[in-house]
Amino acid sequence: MGSRLEDITDIRQKTPGCDEKIHFNNAGAALVSEETLRTQVDYLEQESLIGGYEVAAKYAQRIDQFYDNVAELINANRDEIAFTESATVAWLRVFWAINFQSGDEILCDSTSYASNYIAFLNAQKRFGIRIVLIDQKPTGELSLEDLTGKLSSKSKLISITHMPTNSGLVNPAQEVGKIAEKYNVLYQLDACQSVGQYPIDVRKIGCDFLSATGRKYLRGPRGTGFLFAKKIRFSELSPLNLDLHSAEWISKDTIDIREDARRFETWECNLAAKLGLSTAVSQAVNLGMETIWERVQLLADYLRKELSRIEEVIVTDIGEIKSGIVTFYSNTISTHQLKERFLEHNINTVVAIKSGTRVDMENRSLDSILRASVHYYNTKEEIDKFINLLTQFVKP
């Protein structure tokens, strides 16, 4: 793909939403492809005609392919993958399976997503764990020296964000993996914004658990996500959500828990959406994650460069390497107003509020910022239009 225009034109033609809008809310929910849409609609139609169980049996092999596709995307084994309805559900199922004891420490980064930090606070109240924040380097990444310095016999879990929701930051996931391995501490990675945007190799990263959503950079359907969980860690976990799919009731008083990561699933799920995500994942694999990442960076760098030329605009991204998530504010017009003005011109952006990533936002004295997140199917022309409008909007 690179930035060759004919490929992008083709991809855009196969993405119905590209006709309607300038979509710069890919970190919220990216546009699904025609193929991903059709996969779901066809399946739903079949459900209505044949019956839900009957069509599931007919499609069993294709549904099962989901695990192979995701495994290929992140270089895992298929039995290390679970399908969930969101990244948060994937993350929580593993988090609450950890046998926390009073005094245990969770090391997390300052850009932690609200839902994750809420779980830390919940665990603090329920089990008396301690939340240990890893310092940031001046450039924004979590400090590996500080992480190493804060590890102790009390450290139970390192739980960090790969790419936060509110800036272009990329945390050094692989370096954290080396530390986690050396000190033998559980390592949970929130890869919600990086999967589908950035090449992910769980073997290289060395994480024990990784969670992702379908609807963001993977361009999958809403209400989908997945979990990667390393089997070697299963003996240290007690899943809380066991049902007749994740476990078997083998005698009146005994159960057997599944041997694979699907012990974190539950039986019922949206199979049309699962197939849709499977389609989206294989599209990402076919395009190539290196190629996608290169194109996303190219567009995001261009957008940031153009933004930095507008006097009334302050770009708020941090990090040495920056992702497709671009954030800024203006002193002349509120972020909410900006979002509305863009919407009037068929341009989708989103406001990132303080309570979404409170620690980082407070550290940087930010209240609310506008997030324009680009994907490979966006174009420089779209960015130019965006910049032209913004220049008008921010004029005092």
Ligand SMILES: *Cc1c(COP(=O)(O)O)cnc(C)c1O
């Ligand atoms: C969006 C997001 C989540 C939550 O994903 P859901 O699929 O909505 O549960 C978690 N972490 C980060 C960094 C996110 O951006």
